[in-house]
Amino acid sequence: xxxxxxxxxxxxxxxxxxxxxxxxxxxxxxxxxxxxxxxxxxxxxxxxxxxxxxxxxxxxxxxxxxxxxxxxxxxxxxxxxxxxxxxxxxxxxxxxxxxxxxxxxxxxxxxxxxxxxxxxxxxxxxxxxxxxxxxxxxxxxxxxxxxxxxxxxxxxxxxxxxxxxxxxxxxxxxxxxxxxxxxx
Numbered sequence: 001x002x003x004x005x006x007x008x009x010x011x012x013x014x015x016x017x018x019x020x021x022x023x024x025x026x027x028x029x030x031x032x033x034x035x036x037x038x039x040x041x042x043x044x045x046x047x048x049x050x051x052x053x054x055x056x057x058x059x060x061x062x063x064x065x066x067x068x069x070x071x072x073x074x075x076x077x078x079x080x081x082x083x084x085x086x087x088x089x090x091x092x093x094x095x096x097x098x099x100x101x102x103x104x105x106x107x108x109x110x111x112x113x114x115x116x117x118x119x120x121x122x123x124x125x126x127x128x129x130x131x132x133x134x135x136x137x138x139x140x141x142x143x144x145x146x147x148x149x150x151x152x153x154x155x156x157x158x159x160x161x162x163x164x165x166x167x168x169x170x171x172x173x174x175x176x177x178x179x180x181x182x183x184x
Contacts, residue, residue, distance in 0.1 A: 009074040016064050028057055031075060035082045037124045042086035042144045052085050076175065087146040127177045135170035142167050143174070 007026055015023025032053055039049035056078075067077050128136055141147045141155065153163040 010069070013064060013067065013074065016060055019061070024057060024060060027060065027078075031078050032057070034075070034124060035078060038079060038082055039086045041124065042083065042146075043089055048089055049086075052082065052089055056082050056085050076178065079178070083143065090146060124178075127174070130177060131170070131173065134166065135173060138167050138170040139174050143171065 012023050012026045012030075016027065017023075035056065036049055036053050039052050040046060043049055043052065059081075063081060067074065071077070072080075128139065131139065137156075138152065141152045142149075147155070149164045149167060150160060152167060153160045156163060158166070
């Protein structure tokens, strides 16, 4: 019995680019659970997340052409594709499952509804929980809710340059933890 997850990404990419549907099946099997988890965190709906994941994988036969292995791992590239699609869905519907509430008159912090998921191979929630509170809040605002730096600066009551630096540092830390956890 062959372990499909052990097939190198480069080989899978070649299959997808050649039009072989086996490549899409392998990508789906290998990455869909983690991408689904990310999508649910952003849109807060399992139903919408399923649709987004299906659409991302349908589009892969065309979008895979823009993948550059020198820029990022396939996993990180797929995360970006999925995140973009999920944020477009949020903007299209104008609703988010994330609410911002003041805490004791302090800066606004994000309170994320955490869905109970059974499939989280990459451990996205664990990675987020491993971050310090400030980094987790900044990741939630920027990465999952799609807020621009200026909006985050207003919400956190921090100067724009400090906000930009902190968001950049949080994203670097988050991506390193994702890559290390995913073994990719």
